[in-house]
Amino acid sequence: MDGGPVGRLVRARPDLPDRDGPEGARMSGAAQAWRQFGDGPLSRITARVHILLVVELLLLLTTVPALLPVLLLGRDPSNLPLVALFLVPVGPALSAAVYALRHQRPDLTDLRPAARFWRGYRANARGVLRVWVPTLLWLTVLAINLAHRDAIGLAGWWVAPLVLVAVGVTLGGANALVIASLFDFRTRDVLRLAVHFLARTPGVTVGNVLLLAAAAGITAVFSEAVLALFASIAVWALLRVSDPMIHLIRKEFTR
DSSP: OOOOOOOOOOOOOOOOOOTSSEEEEEHHHHHTSSTTOOSSSHHHHHHHHHHHHHHHHHHHHHHHHHHHHHHHHOGGGGHHHHHHHTTTTTHHHHHHHHHHHOOOOSSSTTTOOOHHHHHHHHHHHHHHHHHHHHHHHHHHHHHHHHHTTTTTTOOGGGGHHHHHHHHHHHHHHHHHHHHHOOOOOOOHHHHHHHHHHHHOOOOHHHHHHHHHHHHHHHHHHHHHHHHHHHHHHHHHHEEEEEEEHHHHHHHOOOO
């Protein structure tokens, strides 16, 4: 079950008298004093930037050892199985980032993104790997078939259906990553919900398609390293896009 964002303790404010009287005028000024440090827009923006930077550093810390070999291997199709193997640790790291960004409030008085990241990593690693590894396997098989379609005698018209299947697997995997990171469901239920919400929330699906296209464009024009440097922003965007799905799951499938 979703743990929900960590709440912030707010001091109770006493009832105020009528603001039209002199005492009310004095108390209106006192009421402003109750405004806690960190509630202003500039403070919230600063806190959000701090959270994204900390999560980005932790993402790099937990994924760079696996991503460096990927960059060194190059883009030869024969390296696809090794690329998939090196990408296995990326799943738990992304899950921890999803957890941290979802549960950390942009409040300067309660900034603990690193603690929430590691909490999410420990809590979600095993469950996320159960959906992340099959997703990588499916995408690897599809990519190998597309890369070697002439050698295996695959007709040209198969390219479009296989690409569509690969996109569907990626979108379902993105849904499953978010669900497994924020909810405590059985793996088969995570997969069912991930597929179910591809059609149930078309706005989420379209948003994820756009994110996928942006990630592919950045990788094609620049490199995987540039994409990794903006990973925390990508995770934050994934969460924002997935908000309708998260809301419906919390409302309909949790107590």
